[in-house]
Amino acid sequence: MALVLTEEQSLLKETANEFLQKNAPITEFRKLRDEGNADGFSRELWQEMANLGWTGILVPEKFGGLDFGYPGLGVILEETGRTLAATPLVSTVLLGCSAIQLGGIPAQCEEFLPTIAKGNCLMALAFEEGAHHAPNRIVTNAKKTSNGFQIDGEKVLVLDGHVADHLIVAARTSGAADESDGITLFLVKGDAPGMNRTRTAMVDSRNSAIVRFNGVEVGKEAVIGEVDQGYRILEQVLDRGRIGLSAEMLGSTQEVFGRTIAYLKERKQFDVPIGSFQALKHRAAWMFCDIELSISVVLDALSAIDERPEDVPAMASLTKARLSDTFFHVSNEAIQMHGGIGMTDEADMGFFLKRARVTQHLFGDAPYHRNRYALLGGY
Amino acid sequence: MEAIEKFRIETREWLEANCLDSMRTPQPENEVVWGGRNASFKNPDSKVWLERMAERGWTAPMWPKQYGGGGLNKAEFKILREEMAALKCRSPLASFGLSMLGPVLLEFADEHQKMEHLPKIVKGEIRWCQGYSEPGSGSDLAGLQTRAEDMGDHYLVNGQKVWTSYANHADWIFCLVRTDPTAKKQSGISFLLFDMNDPGVETRPIKLISGSSPFCEVFFDNVKVPKRNLVGQLNGGWTIAKRLLEHERAMISDMWSETYSLEGLAKEYLGEQDEQISDPLLRDRIAQLNMNTQAFQLTLDRATEELKSGKGPGAASAMFKLYGTEQNKSRYEILISSLGAQSLGWSGDGFSRKELGITREWLRSRGNSIEGGTSEVQLNIIAKRILNLPD
Numbered sequence: 082m083a084l085v086l087t088e089e090q091s092l093l094k095e096t097a098n099e100f101l102q103k104n105a106p107i108t109e110f111r112k113l114r115d116e117g118n119a120d121g122f123s124r125e126l127w128q129e130m131a132n133l134g135w136t137g138i139l140v141p142e143k144f145g146g147l148d149f150g151y152p153g154l155g156v157i158l159e160e161t162g163r164t165l166a167a168t169p170l171v172s173t174v175l176l177g178c179s180a181i182q183l184g185g186i187p188a189q190c191e192e193f194l195p196t197i198a199k200g201n202c203l204m205a206l207a208f209e210e211g212a213h214h215a216p217n218r219i220v221t222n223a224k225k226t227s228n229g230f231q232i233d234g235e236k237v238l239v240l241d242g243h244v245a246d247h248l249i250v251a252a253r254t255s256g257a258a259d260e261s262d263g264i265t266l267f268l269v270k271g272d273a274p275g276m277n278r279t280r281t282a283m284v285d286s287r288n289s290a291i292v293r294f295n296g297v298e299v300g301k302e303a304v305i306g307e308v309d310q311g312y313r314i315l316e317q318v319l320d321r322g323r324i325g326l327s328a329e330m331l332g333s334t335q336e337v338f339g340r341t342i343a344y345l346k347e348r349k350q351f352d353v354p355i356g357s358f359q360a361l362k363h364r365a366a367w368m369f370c371d372i373e374l375s376i377s378v379v380l381d382a383l384s385a386i387d388e389r390p391e392d393v394p395a396m397a398s399l400t401k402a403r404l405s406d407t408f409f410h411v412s413n414e415a416i417q418m419h420g421g422i423g424m425t426d427e428a429d430m431g432f433f434l435k436r437a438r439v440t441q442h443l444f445g446d447a448p449y450h451r452n453r454y455a456l457l458g459g460y
Numbered sequence: 461m462e463a464i465e466k467f468r469i470e471t472r473e474w475l476e477a478n479c480l481d482s483m484r485t486p487q488p489e490n491e492v493v494w495g496g497r498n499a500s501f502k503n504p505d506s507k508v509w510l511e512r513m514a515e516r517g518w519t520a521p522m523w524p525k526q527y528g529g530g531g532l533n534k535a536e537f538k539i540l541r542e543e544m545a546a547l548k549c550r551s552p553l554a555s556f557g558l559s560m561l562g563p564v565l566l567e568f569a570d571e572h573q574k575m576e577h578l579p580k581i582v583k584g585e586i587r588w589c590q591g592y593s594e595p596g597s598g599s600d601l602a603g604l605q606t607r608a609e610d611m612g613d614h615y616l617v618n619g620q621k622v623w624t625s626y627a628n629h630a631d632w633i634f635c636l637v638r639t640d641p642t643a644k645k646q647s648g649i650s651f652l653l654f655d656m657n658d659p660g661v662e663t664r665p666i667k668l669i670s671g672s673s674p675f676c677e678v679f680f681d682n683v684k685v686p687k688r689n690l691v692g693q694l695n696g697g698w699t700i701a702k703r704l705l706e707h708e709r710a711m712i713s714d715m716w717s718e719t720y721s722l723e724g725l726a727k728e729y730l731g732e733q734d735e736q737i738s739d740p741l742l743r744d745r746i747a748q749l750n751m752n753t754q755a756f757q758l759t760l761d762r763a764t765e766e767l768k769s770g771k772g773p774g775a776a777s778a779m780f781k782l783y784g785t786e787q788n789k790s791r792y793e794i795l796i797s798s799l800g801a802q803s804l805g806w807s808g809d810g811f812s813r814k815e816l817g818i819t820r821e822w823l824r825s826r827g828n829s830i831e832g833g834t835s836e837v838q839l840n841i842i843a844k845r846i847l848n849l850p851d
Contacts (some may be wrong), residue, residue, distance in 0.1 A: 366840075456559055
């Protein structure tokens with residue numbers, strides 16, 4: 082069990098911290114939002130991240146990557162969470178690259194992994210269809226044709242769907258709407274005829290899109306894994322997504338907590354720092370404990386992906402549930418403890434509250450994962 | 461072969477040869493071995509097991525060999541724990557001497573005191589109790605009033621302690637006393653050791669809401685204590701007292717054995733549907749608690765990995781004490797909810813032994829967040845010493 086970072090991982094974390102504080106501080110995120118940037122992120126910054134090897138962090142060396150494993154990606158995501166950096170790391174590396182590695186045939190790996198590693202290919206995972214996380218509830222249909230498949234349907238909450246060069250789409254090839262059997266994963270080009278992408282403006286300015294499929298044609302070679310058997314891969318990809326996103330949430334949580342503690346020491350009322358009031362101290366101390374537990378589960382879950390595959394589903398649910406609750410709670414308290422100033426757009430607190438709401442929902446909220454954790458535990 | 465692997469194999473072989481069969485079964489509460497002059501062994505095998513382990517110093521695996529300890533380093537200690545867990549070996553000795561007093565004697569006591577007391581703790585020959593809380597000083601521990609006057613060749617102790625765990629079974633006491641009534645309260649406290657058989661010491665058990673009496677009042681009436689029984693500096697006891705509390709918190713947070721499966725009992729008493737607990741709200745609470753338990757255990761493991769050898773548990777022990785005890789209370793609340801009316805019995809017919817046991821343990825668990833420093837005190841410690849929030 083790896084509950085402390087190795088020297089290499091610590092070094093990577095430091096590098097990521099320095100790079101992001103310098104090149105992607107929260108002011109940059111604010112600028113992207115205020116300017117209404119069409120991509121929602123900086124392509125120039127993305128290339129610099131690729132130069133640092135971040136886009137290829139999961140990719141094996143023979144495909145031009147660093148092969149640093151999920152704990153490596155985790156420390157980078159944690160640091161992006163601290164500065165709320167807008168990057169396609171979750172969509173392209175955490176989800177896209179994982180999906181290709183887990184389900185791709187050799188030809189797909191050869192085509193995609195090197196270009197992902199170079200930072201030349203943006204990916205998106207299109208699976209969600211409704212207002213609540215339900216990865217098996219898929220009605221988007223893929224009908225067999227003479228050359229391959231024809232896809233019809235609509236996907237929501239497709240992270241970076243508006244800019245992706247390739248989308249991985251979960252569609253139904255057989256079975257009823259709620260069945261996990263009969264789902265197939267397809268690679269679809271971003272400019273495929275019949276596909277319509279609408280960027281959605283999210284409350285937290287995270288980049289997401291609605292993607293509509295009107296008779297989109299794909300060949301047989303577009304299938305990832307086997308026809309009708311895509312759910313098994315999708316769940317594994319989502320578990321990586323849950324754990325990696327939790328690492329990002331952990332970074333955001335620690336940042337907003339640190340800012341709040343600093344404010345408690347600085348803000349004076351009744352001639353004393355408000356941090357001297359026990360009503361606030363005790364709540365701060367409880368948050369500290371919850372964050373400490375969050376650090377432990379994120380570290381363990383990340384190392385489980387590489388070392389203990391059998392533990393991954395339960396650890397993913399445990400981690401995503403805990404971080405959803407903790408980030409939400411800490412960001413709420415941050416606003417309350419900052420008082421009126423926390424309500425202003427100028428203070429950054431609101432960014433964290435909004436981000437907490439969105440990340441809570443993505444890939445399943447806390448009740449969803451408590452239910453799943455219980456099912457996995459046989460109760 | 462690496463030395464450490466060799467140690468593992470030797471340890472496994474020794475445990476297999478020396479740990480008796482009955483010592484590889486779950487330990488009922490009444491078979492816990494506390495040692496002491498009047499030690500009782502409900503199961504005779506546990507006496508043999510204690511003697512064999514003590515002989516190797518493995519009741520105190522990391523203490524230096526010259527004081528009877530095992531002299532193991534961290535890696536070896538970890539292996540011993542793992543191998544004992546693998547064979548389901550019982551802990552040979554439960555003792556405040558091992559978990560609380562010993563570590564501070566190693567840090568603060570003089571050589572003579574170490575040689576006198578540590579080997580007896582290792583062998584379970586002397587049972588210790590903790591003279592800390594007083595009627596007027598619970599959370600405000602430093603306000604304690606029990607006095608020790610300097611009478612030239614000895615100290616004369618007068619006063620009263622309360623909530624002293626198992627004082628009625630203890631042979632010796634480690635006791636906080638006021639030696640300078642004029643100094644700032646933390647600066648006038650000393651750390652004394654003395655025999656509970658000394659003239660002037662009297663104990664009275666206190667009956668709790670659970671019906672049991674694990675705590676006592678202890679009265680001191682002109683108790684003469686030799687000067688050599690002062691640990692550390694005169695009026696320097698508060699530093700030792702605080703360090704001992706860190707060890708106590710670490711012990712308490714590590715204490716919760718999961719004797720009952722929450723989901724198992726919930727299924728038994730509420731029924732199941734498609735293998736799920738049929739009450740969805742209780743099921744959600746159980747999942748949440750099990751998740752928190754796992755997260756807490758991982759955090760204890762992480763602290764162990766981070767702990768540099770020789771360093772005490774530090775302020776983080778406040779977090780473990782707080783979280784471990786609050787969690788244990790929640791665990792019993794859920795058990796009681798699962799049992800429903802079967803949790804409402806006090807004794808006799810209509811309730812199984814297990815049900816009555818859970819009810820008593822639930823009542824007892826309410827004290828977890830009070831003893832060893834209340835949850836509120838732990839929150840204060842975290843705010844002050846970890847978050848550096850102002851007074």
